[in-house]
Amino acid sequence: MVARSRWHHAALLRRWRAWLVTLCALTIAVVALAGGPPQVTVYPERGPCLADAATMRRDHPKMLHEQKHRTVVLGERGARVQLAQCVSCHAGAQSHSVVASERDFCRACHDYVAVKLDCFHCHQGTLGTQSAWRSGEGR
Amino acid sequence: MAAMTIALDHYRLSARYWRLLALLALFLAGGALSFFAMEHWGHAITGMSNHIVWGTPHVAAIFLIVAASGALNVASIASVFERVEYKPRAPLSVWLSIALLVSGLAILVLDLGQPGRLTVAMTHFNFTSIFAWNVFLYTGLLALAVFYLWTIYSPFGKPYAKAAGVAVFLWRLILTSGTGLIFGFLVGRDGYGSAMLAPTFIALSLAWGLALFLLTEAGLEAFAELVPLTDLQDRLRKLLIVFVAASLYFVVVHLMTLAYFERNSAFVRFLLLKGGQFTAVFWLGYVAIGNLLPLFWLLNKRNQPRRSMLLSSLAVVLGGIAFLYAFIIGGQAYPLQPFPGYEVVASGFDDGQVAAYIPSLPEIGLALGGFALAVTVILVGARVWPFVPRRDG
Amino acid sequence: MNRNDSCRDREISETDRSRRAFLASVATAMGAVSLAPGIFLMSVGHEVAAADEGVRRASASVRWGLLIDATRCRADCDACVLACHQENGLPLPQSSADVRWIRKVTLRDPKSGAERSFPAMCMHCAHPPCVDVCPTGASFKRADGIVLVNRHTCIGCRYCVMACPYKARNFVHAPVTTQKPEVPRGMGCAEGCTLCVHRVDQGKEPACVAACPTGALLFGDLNDPHSAIAQRVRELNARPLRSDLKLDPGVRFFGV
Incomplete structure (x- = not known):
């Protein structure tokens, strides 16, 4: 019971980490797709x-x-x-x-x-x- | 007077309370809209111009700031003059002052040409400017008022209550002098430029603040469906008479000072006789509604005392706004005199002409938004803290 | 408070005196060899800052001023006003909300019936009320007496407009897009005549003075007793407007 609960907890934690990683990746993707830092022309x-x-x-x-x-x-x-x-x-x-x-x-x-x-x-x-x-x- | 204990209560929630807040939200939204419009299109969309740079928002703001000082009357009587029977009303008196001061300052700041530079105003000071002093006087009063409330409510604060009360009392006298001297220290304009304006504004603040306090207390009682407290009615009535009469006296002395000096007498003639809308507002609004009507109602003992006191308070408030309109806007509409002794034949900037002014929608919106903010702060505060005095048992 | 101002000026000029004497000799020596003739001219009104060679600053030994001779000004002429608007990128005024840094006025003496016409602008007072009342110090007097608004610290409270007895301060009521690069200005700030500070610092006269066809306007250093303006002011006993206020304006009038 205890072990199972612990496993369950760890799984949740792992899933939480997975969500965070996904979110970060998505943010980076969105920023990258948005074009990143602007390219300005210099003369x-x-x-x-x-x-x-x-x-x-x-x-x-x-x-x-x-x-x-x-x-x-x-x-x-x-x-x-x-x-x-x-x-x-x-x-x-x-x-x-x-x-x-x-x-x-x-x-x-x-x-x-x-x-x-x-x-x-x-x-x-x-x-x-x-x-x-x-x-x-x-x- | 029959023995009576007075307890402090929270404002009670009712459908009325929420309806009133919804109505206030409408006015606040109107104020916000006015602010954004002025921020986007500039002050060109208002009735203000390079002749009249301080308009209706300043009338409202200065009324609220001056009244904020007077709203402390009841607290000062309780603390400085140690009249215990006023003590249950002291917290509401202080909170009303905070609400009025915050609202008046909000209008002033939102009307600035660069409202986003408030941080500049808080970090760059020119101490020859009475405005810079006022930044400290206003924030100082707010801090002292909050401290004073703490001494009233907290058991740890009791030993400091008297000192806090005295500090608030002295501070507000200086603050109102500072507000009067915004105009008192102007050399170029014939309607201002007199140190008389410091005591004049103190006297006006006593009357306006007490009137607003009476209206606030009655309003809270009515909305909380409490039985009105009438224990101090007769004393407050007499106090209001004294304050209204005293403020009228100071205004008369200020105008006589101006009239006595030949250079400024033309301004007094303008205000009292030839000023068009400003003359009308001064006589009808300030003298008749703001002074004669309340004095008549308050002195006539056959009137129902509570009703006459509240009607008088309302008249004093309207009269106060009328006074500031005639004084601030009329004082600018009256032409500057850069070329004394000459008649102006032609000018590229309307020299010698009385300036036209019509309050615009954004200005009125901002002013009403400020008043709505004051009422909102009072209502929310009275819900969170026990400010409302009621008959116990 | 005004006395403090002049004290501060004096302090600056005293501490700077020895340095300035040294710099003057250095500048004289180097001037012929390496400095551009333009910069040499500039040293009339500008002292060379110690830290950064070639950078010049407004000097407290100078008091820039104007002499307006109303006896030479024509009522039907507004060349100075047009020149000011063009030089400073100001649109021509259409309503009372638009700014005017300079205006033409025609006055009549009620006793003699005589009429006088002349331009009026910021008087660049030695004790300017607009500087006294400004809460942030944005309204200030430069070392050489030119009264300006620092738009970086102006919060748009308009107290200076209230305080000026000459109606010389304006508030910018509407968005601005037509700025000249050398005259930055924008909505929500107070402003007034700058005495064409950008031209003066280049060794030129203000635009109104340059444009006057009758020579009714004279610009120069009031502190220098040998300057043309100081001599004319003495000759004509030219006086400021509203001398009763004792603001010691840098703009003097003759025939008003």
Whole structure:
């Protein structure tokens, strides 16, 4: 009786594990079928980025966060980190934007990781009226 | 007075209770819908503009926040002034205050241009701003009120009850001063800019809070089908008379202060005589309904005392909302004076013109949602904790 | 509270003084050799930050200001207003919910009947009420006196709009998509004239000043006694609007 009960218990446990494994496998399958991390196009001909891709992927929020205070409050100009520069290098060839279409550089990743992209609520994410700081052209 | 013991009771479940909650859910949904609409399309869909940036939601929010301070009257009388006969009513008084404060703040936050940045408001402080101070005053009152409730209910809390009561009392006076000084510390607008607004708001809070307390207690009694408690009726009636009269006095003194200074006297003329809807709301809503009617009802002893007190309370509440409408929105509708001494011939921004304002559906929805939230918090709280005083035996 | 502000400025400028003197000599030496002429020009209003060579910051030794000469302004002209809207990507206003960073007003003196026309905008006060009342510090005064809104910390409470006596602050009531890259702005924040800070930092005048056909607007450093604006302000005894409020505006008027 006791042994049988124990066996029964173990079987249940095994079945529970099986369910868990199945669930994980299914989740992975769904994610894999959904396409995995987005493929974004980069344009090497537009010049080098501030750092390698892994560093940028990890640190760009920190870089932007630190620079925004220095630019807005301290009035720093000509800084290394500039959002407008991000846009002009990473804008899609067709959309001319980093946020207009689902496949655009900033939006693709932020959609994928479900992190709210608040920059382009105020900043212009689409090229067209761009007058780059770097060129220093004046009227 | 006949000897009587008073016990505290939970609010009793009844079909009425659920019907009322369902009705409130409707208003809450309306408030939520208004919020999402304003969040999506911006404040352009409201009656607010760059002339009138604080509209109906602010009238409702400031009414609730000011009344929240006054709702503590009964608790303060019980604790600070040690009148034991008020003690059974203290928990409801504190809980009403919490409900009103939370609801008023909810409206304010949901009306922000960036409601998602509440964390910014909680982590970045500019201490020259009375608004930043208010963040601490409001959250501080909530914490103190919860602590005070604990001292009332917990056997371990008893030794701290008096201290908590005094702390709450002092804190709420400072809090209401802070709310009045949101307007008192504005240099550019002729209707505000006076330290008189601090005591004025305290006096208004005493009247509005007591009126709301009386209505809440009567409402809970009616819905729980309890026999109304009339032991303190005459004293509360007299108290309401004093508070209404005192608040009217302070409002009159504030307006006289403005009228005495030539630069601001035009605003008083505007509010009292030429302000269109604001003049009408001030005289009819605030003076007539908010003051004369309740004073008449309360002072006339031939009236049925309970009914006249509740009707008066309702009138005081409506009058309070009318006052804030005329004061906040009327104060902005009256034009700023960047060019004193000149007549404006033409302006790209309506200089010198009285601004138009019509409350919009989203604003009213948000305001009503706030009031519904207050009632919901009271009802749910009264179900969970024993707040309702009833005659024992 | 205002006194504290100026104290803070003074502290910064004092601690920075020796460093700035050193940097100035370094910059002079290096300037001719390696720095672009554009950057050299910039050092008029911007000091070079120590940490990062070539990065310039707003300097507390400068007080940017405007002189508006109403005797030269024409009532039928709104070139400054159009230039402002174009430069900053602001749609032309149609309702009272739309923003105006600059507006034209025409006033009549009731005693003499004389009429005056001039533009009005943010006065860039030394003691700005909008900065005093802002709960998060989003409304702030830059070291060079330009009053701005940091949209990253603005929560949209509109207390600054309530506080400004000049009707110069606006609230963005509707979604924005037409931003200029150098002028980020969006729904739900307060904003006002930036004195074209993005142009000023490049060594240029604000757009309204550049567009004025009659020379009624003059831009420059009020702190520098030899600047054109400081000399004209002295000559004309140009005064601010609402001087009774003692806010020390950086925008001065003549003929009002």
